[in-house]
Amino acid sequence: MKRIYMDHAATTPVDARVAAAMKPFLSQRFGNASSLHTFGQEAKEALEESRAAVARAIGAAPDEIIFTSGGTESDNMALKGSLKRGDHLITSAIEHHAVLHTAQYLEPQGVQVTYLPVDRFGLIDPADVEAAIKPNTKLVSIMHVNNEIGAIEPVAEIGVICRRRGVLFHTDAVQGFGKLPIDVRKMNIDMLSASAHKLCGPKGVGLLYIRNGIKLAPLMHGGGHERGRRSGTENVAGIVGFAKAMELAVKDMKKENAGMKTLSEKLVKRVLAIPDSHLNGHPQTSRLRGRPAKRLACINNFRFAGIEGESLVIHLDMQGVAASTGSACSSRSLEPSHVLTAIGLKHADAHGSLRLSLGRGNTAADVDYVAKVLPGIVENLRRISPLAKGK
């Protein structure tokens, strides 16, 4: 059976060119970047070149980038490193758990947290951010692109507000990284999290951009790597892979985005032809009359009245299509997606979501195949559901 992967928001395959870039750093060029000898110097050089490359791609200086073990660590560090007892944090109800659970961990430690609501498309109103700022507000953490429904948040507007009000601004850019242009200076971003495995890089590597002058308490103590900000022997192969993945993403961003948009439009149209089906998320995936796109085209989230998501995903998988319901990390939890609940869906609807997230490998034929098998599965599941209408 042909297997179609449509879960790129969960993770992506490592691009062959990325794997090729990583390979030498596993074998011949395996040195520890802290070592003085040639093996170490080679590793160090590769590390610093990678740092410079990703920095350049987002308008940062190399020494503003530290490499981490992934998006989760970056998010944890941004929040835990900047907030202490008595500080106020503004974040949103639809953040990834790496931000949300960290905020919830900080609350009993004496950090005040405001969770901003979103509209029915998952969008945050910058005016809400401004209104929530208090004298003790230290940090605003609002994600760039939501991982479940693809909402593109007004990060630049929020950046302006935070800068004007003297508040730090962190954005979890894990989903948008390499897909939307980012300029940390122009967008007034103080801290930014990213993760390699979402853009055809390896798992277990991430980064945190920290604007010069911001001092964060480290999460990891030890040998003083990353200029004392993140100890632990650097994962050179992984970091080189990350930089390569970013280079490829930036180089082809325009072209890939256009391709994604075409595929996405086709997919949405075909899926919404199923009776009682709905798109969770904003329909507008590109700039329209001067107004920026509201949803990342590659993240398409649907719901089908009367149907439960796990069953749907497994039926799809049995027919060769890999998709997800809710976000990957909560697929074994009973709770409905906090994102879908936040955009106002009822429990059963939130439980019945299907995310089809497109990526580099997907073709029009993949979309056709999914559009062909999905209606039958939905019908079957409705046939056995007490909640489905009609029949």
Add this chain to the structure above:
Amino acid sequence: MKRIYMDHAATTPVDARVAAAMKPFLSQRFGNASSLHTFGQEAKEALEESRAAVARAIGAAPDEIIFTSGGTESDNMALKGSLKRGDHLITSAIEHHAVLHTAQYLEPQGVQVTYLPVDRFGLIDPADVEAAIKPNTKLVSIMHVNNEIGAIEPVAEIGVICRRRGVLFHTDAVQGFGKLPIDVRKMNIDMLSASAHKLCGPKGVGLLYIRNGIKLAPLMHGGGHERGRRSGTENVAGIVGFAKAMELAVKDMKKENAGMKTLSEKLVKRVLAIPDSHLNGHPQTSRLRGRPAKRLACINNFRFAGIEGESLVIHLDMQGVAASTGSACSSRSLEPSHVLTAIGLKHADAHGSLRLSLGRGNTAADVDYVAKVLPGIVENLRRISPLAKGK
């Protein structure tokens, strides 16, 4: 120029068999282990098989192992996760910075710390551990094998004491992992840190063994991976590589250790033929009349009167030999090695250390080559040194 790598205590090349085991998990089998679909299930399966394999190798149960981003994270988690204000920690003066700097971070947070001294071979006296235990002692953290001088600490004896006295026992086993047999049950170890890149596995992957029943506060909050104990998308390829590296190490442990011992003896004999040279560390590298080995044969640390380490290492590198002075992570610091200071060396002697750490790739010819070039370098450096005797 032929390049000889003799810095295996800093890091090791990924074994070709390990790289081969990792490869499919970058490309075809790239799924997110949290995903419900087949790609995810394959990743999950590989993850759990790897977990079971490393658990088996140290006598632990699979659910007692969590994977981390490396030895540093494991050490941080063991200490930060188990200690709170008012608790007492017993550790040693010669721990890796990942333990030492974490302890120093915890002190101002209200954790009491005792740093036990060592003898001139770097060995801790279990009686000192017992004597240091106080009513509020929560944790003893003593490393298994010292990374600079190879001292093998009496971990089993310390384990017995801790168990008897009802105190948790953590050991940083990063250097001994895969080189010395470990049985966490028999040795009464409650927590154990290891890192893949020291045993021909990839950088950026480590593990923490946590005995069943011990609850640690997580260091990383988020999607609830590793049963809520360590969030963040699992680095499946890296973890598979770690398990494979461990499998190879365990399979060939006896044979490799015998080989290392032969090489090491030859190396030590030849190097100590240089006038005014000394071995930093215990001469006994194997079981002798029922008494266990006191030093890991692959870690050989020397000093040469009147000579500074950085110059020595760079001269060696210019002649094709990669070695280190002090530990890799402090090679850019001015302070002399805390380990060498702790075994009683004077500042200048501690600054003049040379670590030649052997590994899988080293041959007798490598040792011969080093023994051939080293005397000339030492002589040259002594010629320009105001501290060298004679001349």
Add this chain to the structure above:
Amino acid sequence: MAKQKQTTYGYSRKVLEVFRHPKNIGEIKNPDGFGLVGNPRCGDTMSMYLKISKDGEDRIEDIKIKTFGCLGAISSSSILTEMVKGKTIGDALRVTKDDVIKKLGGLPPIKVHCSVLSVDALKEAIYDYYKRKGRKIPKDLEEVHKHNLQVRESIEHMH
């Protein structure tokens, strides 16, 4: 409780087989007993329809279910209907969640409640049958019913 052996999607082979081809799906027009139950946390819902023999033996002549829920819920409810079809109500009431789980080759710990849901659906339908017939209702059925009423109130807003 039977420990789970083989796993795909975290489920046993048997669960998947049942999930692929669930039995006794549907409704019964004018049933002798009807039960609707739900789980307040996951929001899953089952409706159970019974046709009971008129020969005084209270045999389950026909049984149909509809399930909105996960694989655990769908396979539990399907296998339960197969287990009790043809049995007397007395025997049917003796089928426990553990019997269901065993028949399914195990369930993941987080999904054990799905089997409870299916057993409760049956009890609820039998409660309804007894009620219609004006029979005396055993205490445990009464309790299941009371609990179920509470739950249904709390999940009303979910759908």
Add this chain to the structure above:
Amino acid sequence: MAKQKQTTYGYSRKVLEVFRHPKNIGEIKNPDGFGLVGNPRCGDTMSMYLKISKDGEDRIEDIKIKTFGCLGAISSSSILTEMVKGKTIGDALRVTKDDVIKKLGGLPPIKVHCSVLSVDALKEAIYDYYKRKGRKIPKDLEEVHKHNLQVRESIEHMH
């Protein structure tokens, strides 16, 4: 301060070149001036020997050093001796750490003090020369000397 350009082992190409072939290494029997300086943190040590012209011009006729230290220290001290050899003491004293660093094509920030050490060694040797000659000692040399005495006491235990 000259910014560092090319790097191997974190050092400039020039530093490495000098390190490979340091100049003016050794001692001078019966020197006219001798200075021994050390760094309390890193424990590095330099001894500097001067031979001064007798023609009243106070020209540095010969200069030798010995250095126990890192690449920064070895290359700084070597290049300094080349820079001042043949110069008058007055001109030699005008050579600063920045001149040394520039000549070396830069030094890593953590190693800037190595160049200071070499300049101090020269000053200390000149101090010694002035002292022997019974000359009046300029204030800054006096200060370097005082500082150096303190340091030497504190690093005595290091060797």
